[in-house]
Amino acid sequence: MRRQESPPPMPELLRQRVEACYVQAEAFFKRTFPRPEVSFKLRGQKAGVAHLHDNLLRFNPQLYQANQDDFLRQTVPHEVAHLIAHQLFGASIQAHGQEWQLIMRGVYELPPHRCHSYAVERRVAMRYIYRCPCPDSDFAFSAQRHTLVRKGRRYVCKRCRQVLTYSGETRSE
Incomplete structure (x- = not known):
């Protein structure tokens, strides 16, 4: 049986960036948003995942460590924008559709890139x-x-x- 590894502790900088993204969205939309649970339990090729119905953000600790500056600048707002778009516009919107793009451009003043370009080590299977x-x-x-x-x-x-x-x-x- 494989031993379940506990994830590394959530870096304070990442927590602060999530909070800063929420503060920025609240100022832009002039309303409050419930804060998500934030987890560092993500492996594989994805840098981050937003679980819309659970109000949960999961981030990849390996990709964060290797790409910290861009991760904080681009990946964290990308995932937060998914939750904000879901809370503003509902469940019927496209994941990277115009509502999400509006938030990326309008709120965070970032290009709405769908995917990261981080180097990902593939494990041998x-x-x-x-x-x-x-x-x-x-x-x-x-x-x-x-x-x-x-x-x-x-x-x-x-x-x-x-x-x-x-x-x-x-x-x-």
Whole structure:
């Protein structure tokens, strides 16, 4: 069983930047907004995620550490703008639509970039090779899917309808 790592403590600068973004939005819209819960529990390629219905912001600690200045300048307002847009305009708006862009440009005076350009280290993934009777039939399963097969789940080839079986081979991607 994998040990659950606790996230690093939330940097005070990031908390202050979230608050500053809210103060700026409140001055612009002349109304108050409920403050979100802020978490540093995000991994992978995303720098930040706004959970609209939970009023929650999650940030990636590795990308923050490697890109602190731009992260505070661009990523934090980007995510806060999602929550502000949701609270102002409702759930039917597009994630990076005109309402969100209005907030990025009008409130924060920032370009409405949809994605970051931070260098992201991809971790090497182990793949488990499954086969069926079809020629050239390699199916690369993730560790999670391989575990499901070991627990009894069955996967079937779409061409021959035979159950895929583990070949005993693995590869790194």
